[in-house]
Amino acid sequence: MSAVLDIVSIVLMTLGGVFCVIGAIGVLRMPGFYTRMHAASVIDTLGASLIILGLLLQSGFTLASAKLVILWLLIFFCSPTASHSLANAAYSRGVKPWEPDQGASSSSKN
Amino acid sequence: MMMYAAVIGALLVALCLLLTRALLGPTVFDRALAANAIGTLAMLLLAIFQFVGGRPEFVDLALVYGLLNVVGTIAVQKFFRYGDLGEPGVADEEHRL
Amino acid sequence: MLRFHSISVVFSLFAFWLLLSGYFTPFLMTLGLLSSVAVVWFARRMDVVDQEGHPLHLGRGVMGYWPWLIVEIVKSAWTVSKLIVHPHLPISPTMLRVKMSQQSPVGQVVYANSITLTPGTISVAIEEDEILVHALTRAGADDLAGGDMDRRVTACEARS
Numbered sequence: 001m002s003a004v005l006d007i008v009s010i011v012l013m014t015l016g017g018v019f020c021v022i023g024a025i026g027v028l029r030m031p032g033f034y035t036r037m038h039a040a041s042v043i044d045t046l047g048a049s050l051i052i053l054g055l056l057l058q059s060g061f062t063l064a065s066a067k068l069v070i071l072w073l074l075i076f077f078c079s080p081t082a083s084h085s086l087a088n089a090a091y092s093r094g095v096k097p098w099e100p101d102q103g104a105s106s107s108s109k110n
Numbered sequence: 111m112m113m114y115a116a117v118i119g120a121l122l123v124a125l126c127l128l129l130t131r132a133l134l135g136p137t138v139f140d141r142a143l144a145a146n147a148i149g150t151l152a153m154l155l156l157a158i159f160q161f162v163g164g165r166p167e168f169v170d171l172a173l174v175y176g177l178l179n180v181v182g183t184i185a186v187q188k189f190f191r192y193g194d195l196g197e198p199g200v201a202d203e204e205h206r207l
Numbered sequence: 208m209l210r211f212h213s214i215s216v217v218f219s220l221f222a223f224w225l226l227l228s229g230y231f232t233p234f235l236m237t238l239g240l241l242s243s244v245a246v247v248w249f250a251r252r253m254d255v256v257d258q259e260g261h262p263l264h265l266g267r268g269v270m271g272y273w274p275w276l277i278v279e280i281v282k283s284a285w286t287v288s289k290l291i292v293h294p295h296l297p298i299s300p301t302m303l304r305v306k307m308s309q310q311s312p313v314g315q316v317v318y319a320n321s322i323t324l325t326p327g328t329i330s331v332a333i334e335e336d337e338i339l340v341h342a343l344t345r346a347g348a349d350d351l352a353g354g355d356m357d358r359r360v361t362a363c364e365a366r367s
Contacts, residue, residue, distance in 0.1 A: 010113050013158075017120025019288060020151060024124035026291035027131050027147060033139050034329065035300055036131070038287055038343040040147045041326040043124070046284035051117065051154050058161055066226045067169045071157060074176045075150065080323035082146055082183040087323075087331045087341070089187035090139040097300055097341060170227070 009057035016050030023047055032098025033090055037083055044079040048072070114162050118155065125151050142186045149179030213251060216261050217243050262313045268363030269317075275359060280325055287326040287343060301348040304337045308357055314364035321356060 019042060026039025052072045059065040125148060132144035156172035159165070220243035225231075228239065250256050290298060305322075309315045319330040319338055327347040332339040342348035 006113070010116075013114070013117040014120070016154075017117040017124075019284070020124040020154070021120050021127070022288045022291055024127035024131075024147070026287070027144060028127050029291065029296065030298070031296075032300070033137055033143070034331070034341045035298060035343060036140060036143060037329050037341075038327055039291055040143055041324070041329070042284050042287050042291070043147050044150055045280050045324060045326060046288075048150060048154055052157065054117075055157055055161065063226065063229050064160065064166050064169060067173065068157060070223075070226065071153065071169065071172055071176065074173065075153070076324065077320075078176065078180040079146075079150065080320040082180050083143075084319065084323050084330055085184050085187045086139060086142055086146070087329050089191040090137070091331045091339070092191055093139075095137060095139060097302055100299065173227075 005057055009054040011054075012050050012057065013054035016047050016052075016054060019043070019050060020047035033095050034087065034097050037087060041079070041083060044075060044083075048075050114158055118158060118162075121151050121155055121158075138190050139187075142183060142190075145186075146179065146183045149175065149182070153179070209251075209256065212261055213247050213256055216250070216256055217247050219261075220246060265313060265317070265363070268365075272317075272359055272363040276321055276324070279356070283328075283347065284326045286347070290343065298343055299345045301342045301345050302331075303340055303342065303348050303352060304334075305340050305351055305357070306354075307336055307338055308361050309364055311364065314360060317364070318357060318360040321360065322351065 023039050023041075023043035026042065027036050030036045030039050049072065052068055052075075056065050056068055059068065128144045128148050128151070132141045132148070135141055153172045153176045156168050156175060160168035217240075221240055224239040224243060225236070228235065230236070247256065290296070307315055307318050309318055315333070319333060322328050322330045322338065322340055327343045328351055329341045330338045331341050340348070340351060342351065
């Protein structure tokens with residue numbers, strides 16, 4: 001039983017790590033600021049959730065797992081707030097969204 | 111603890127990629143975005159470390175790091191939007207949030 | 208109403224304190240209870256104990272909404288991941304305005320945060336009763352403009 005649980009948790013955590021790497025590749029690869037934010041939100045949602053789910057299977061029903069749940073809730077409540085505030089600040093400072101035909105990156109004043 | 115090696119390695123690779131983006135820029139908001147994502151990865155790494163070393167206090171560090179991460183991101187965006195952190199009234203005049 | 212709210216905040220803070228501390232001796236638990244009461248007392252003096260800071264009334268509606276939201280997040284995160292690893296990066300970034308039909312600020316926050324939480328769409332600015340959304344692909348923008356999420360958040364707000 002415990003071996004099965006171990007394997008499931010390792011698979012979940014590795015998947016989470018893969019999604020984190022994919023999100024990071026997206027942040028590096030995407031053109032323009034707003035498109036990069038979409039890639040970063042993959043890390044914050046799927047990557048973080050899968051890793052924390054895997055850790056939850058490891059820890060079982062203890063105080064540590066309650067703290068992991070609080071950590072998960074913290075990520076889920078605070079990461080959209082932080083990304084919205086960043087996007088709003090960039091928008092109000094006039095960062096232009098990237099257009100497919102323009103080719104260059106969306107930099108403006110900074 | 112070999113079982114965590116794969117996921118820690120993946121997280122470190124992701125961290126290096128994000129660090130490249132933070133160094134490349136081009137705008138300050140890109141850097142702040144990369145820093146925010148690096149903070150999330152650091153939280154995850156701290157949460158994993160509690161099982162690697164068998165030290166449960168690391169998850170508390172992760173919680174504190176997450177709180178600081180959010181406050182830091184909001185402080186950075188506020189500074190680069192208004193050019194000041196502690197000027198009351200500027201936000202109310204320009205943007206009614 | 209305010210008294211009920213304050214008591215509920217004390218209990219949630221105390222539960223949070225217990226989870227973080229992990230000590231269950233009577234002396235320390237009394238100290239924890241006292242500190243939560245003190246915090247709520249300060250918060251009452253600052254006049255921040257209200258429906259917005261502690262949205263109890265959403266409790267029931269949110270339970271039906273979150274599972275749907277999680278499924279939605281997983282689906283769109285999968286779509287965005289496929290886009291990222293695609294060799295040609297087939298993205299079509301779109302800006303659009305979405306109407307929000309929520310009445311209370313809390314409902315509007317839930318809607319805007321749900322949009323941001325789903326990979327592929329980000330709420331950029333809020334103007335009157337519209338949200339300015341940046342979507343990664345045109346398909347994602349059309350999905351959002353269909354208004355399914357808006358209807359669900361409004362229903363979750365109304366059920367309370």
